Amino acid sequence: MKKRVPTYIITGFLGSGKTTVLQHLLNYCRENKLKPAIVINEIGETNVEEHLFKDDHVLEMLNGCICCSIQSDFTKELHTFITSLSDNAVPDIILIEGTGIANPIEIVDALTDPLLIDKIDLFSVINVIDGSKYLEYQSIFSSTREVRSILKSQISISSFIILNKMDLINHKYTDKTRRKVEELKKGNTPVIETSYGEVNIQEMLEKRVQIHRSHDKMNLLSSRKCGCNHNHTCDQHAKVHHNHSFQAIKIDINRPIDRIDFEKWLKKLPKTMVRGKGIVNLTETAGLFQFQYSSNQLNMMRVKEDLNTEPCLILIGVDLDSKAIEKSFYEKFIKKERLT
Numbered sequence: 415m416k417k418r419v420p421t422y423i424i425t426g427f428l429g430s431g432k433t434t435v436l437q438h439l440l441n442y443c444r445e446n447k448l449k450p451a452i453v454i455n456e457i458g459e460t461n462v463e464e465h466l467f468k469d470d471h472v473l474e475m476l477n478g479c480i481c482c483s484i485q486s487d488f489t490k491e492l493h494t495f496i497t498s499l500s501d502n503a504v505p506d507i508i509l510i511e512g513t514g515i516a517n518p519i520e521i522v523d524a525l526t527d528p529l530l531i532d533k534i535d536l537f538s539v540i541n542v543i544d545g546s547k548y549l550e551y552q553s554i555f556s557s558t559r560e561v562r563s564i565l566k567s568q569i570s571i572s573s574f575i576i577l578n579k580m581d582l583i584n585h586k587y588t589d590k591t592r593r594k595v596e597e598l599k600k601g602n603t604p605v606i607e608t609s610y611g612e613v614n615i616q617e618m619l620e621k622r623v624q625i626h627r628s629h630d631k632m633n634l635l636s637s638r639k640c641g642c643n644h645n646h647t648c649d650q651h652a653k654v655h656h657n658h659s660f661q662a663i664k665i666d667i668n669r670p671i672d673r674i675d676f677e678k679w680l681k682k683l684p685k686t687m688v689r690g691k692g693i694v695n696l697t698e699t700a701g702l703f704q705f706q707y708s709s710n711q712l713n714m715m716r717v718k719e720d721l722n723t724e725p726c727l728i729l730i731g732v733d734l735d736s737k738a739i740e741k742s743f744y745e746k747f748i749k750k751e752r753l754t
């Protein structure tokens with residue numbers, strides 16, 4: 415592969431709408447006959463959204479965050495991935511969706527590795543913000559230092575900001591959220607307010623990140639602020655891979671569940687559980703459903719039966735007592751079923 419491929423990082427906290435924006439980007443690529451290559455990173459061991467990308471070239475990196483625990487693997491795997499593509503599959507654009515807890519500066523760092531620098535033309539870091547949760551996540555009363563730090567690192571490096579989920583908030587909240595985002599972002603970074611990631615894709619793709627190539631690494635490292643709370647400088651951080659305190663719990667579900675009970679159960683989980691997703695069978699109707707739980711909302715979408723993924727539930731958060739959550743799920747949906 416001779417040309418440097420324009421590459422975009424899509425960053426943003428858990429459930430903010432990154433995959434939704436990625437879907438719009440892929441539609442744009444289809445309409446404009448562009449060949450995309452996609453890198454998907456998940457904290458958990460399973461990608462329950464695999465079916466969304468079945469016609470595309472996808473590099474899946476599961477069970478860790480490319481910004482930290484699997485950063486060196488990422489550089490090598492991405493290199494292998496793009497160099498192994500046949501000539502007619504060489505991508506016109508690479509789209510990288512980080513995990514919701516990724517510090518994008520670490521991904522930028524991996525992309526500017528000598529192994530990739532001649533292959534990748536890092537164009538932009540797009541940050542999707544959940545407008546309905548932003549103030550809560552930034553509040554010292556309802557959030558943690560780690561979450562605030564992740565949000566800050568994601569906003570401060572971005573070259574294009576999508577303030578999403580505006581349908582869920584009122585004007586007063588919108589004004590306050592807008593002001594807070596303005597405080598953290600780099601000077602002239604555009605902030606587009608929207609719902610369901612509906613942005614002008616062309617405008618978004620044209621906005622180039624402000625990085626001078628010959629100093630890529632130096633400039634980025636000098637401005638790096640990591641998302642973790644560890645007691646080290648960020649230069650040390652380049653050498654010491656950290657782990658987030660976020661965890662993903664996976665529960666296999668081998669029987670249909672009641673949608674309303676499921677929603678009630680999710681809403682009663684500790685507030686530190688910020689994101690849920692998975693594949694389920696429902697009692698009320700036949701077929702498989704993909705569910706998404708974010709911003710306190712549960713969405714279900716019917717999916718085809720020929721999925722590779724078995725029904726399962728993935729919960730992401732901090733300080734989750736996995737045993738207690740599994741027990742509670744079992745008692746609510748499995749044991750109860752057996753008794754009836």
Ligand SMILES: Nc1nc2c(ncn2[C@@H]2O[C@H](COP(=O)(O)OP(=O)(O)OP(=O)(O)O)[C@@H](O)[C@H]2O)c(=O)[nH]1
Binds near residue numbers: 427435689
């Ligand atoms: N109400 C509302 N829901 C939205 C909006 N954008 C996305 N969603 C829904 O929010 C849920 C999460 O969206 P995703 O695009 O999967 O979010 P993500 O950032 O990829 O999530 P992670 O996988 O946790 O990183 C889905 O059910 C979306 O349909 C929006 O603007 N308004």
